[in-house]
Amino acid sequence: MQVGAATGNLGRVRIIAFLAGFIVVLTAVLLVTLAVTAGARRRRHASQMSARWAVRHYAIPGRGHTVVGVALTDADGRVHSEHVVARIPDDAQDWQRDFVAARQEAEERAFHLNIDRPPIGG
Structure with a gap:
């Protein structure tokens, strides 16, 4: 019975690890997207201000x-x-x-x- 419980715990740990990794990757993509968008917005604003x-x-x-x-x-x-x-x-x-x-x-x-x-x- 303990072998089944250990296998169940291992499955939960894998799911939690996958979700944590997914959240980290999703957060990194979101931060990169925000940085690129903000940079483009600053360049466009500077271009308009220098016009x-x-x-x-x-x-x-x-x-x-x-x-x-x-x-x-x-x-x-x-x-x-x-x-x-x-x-x-x-x-x-x-x-x-x-x-x-x-x-x-x-x-x-x-x-x-x-x-x-x-x-x-x-």
Whole structure:
């Protein structure tokens, strides 16, 4: 009878050891996941905080106009936000004048928006 009891105790010990090992591995995976996620969040936040407003203009093929605006762009070239200043039709009577005026307004807007940005840390 004692042999059966010893075997039963050994089975319980194995189950407890397996569960303890499983909990340790699960906790380690959870901690690594949290660390990686927090690191990515910090990098994304730092990227957004170091981004600056800059003049941006582009034409959308088939739309018939040029867009002039300011874009919040980080060092990697990712655009986080954009404000359109003007859409200039390709067939505008004085396209050059309209483009230069919109670009000047965009430069002023970028200057004022960058005043509110945190300073770039080195």
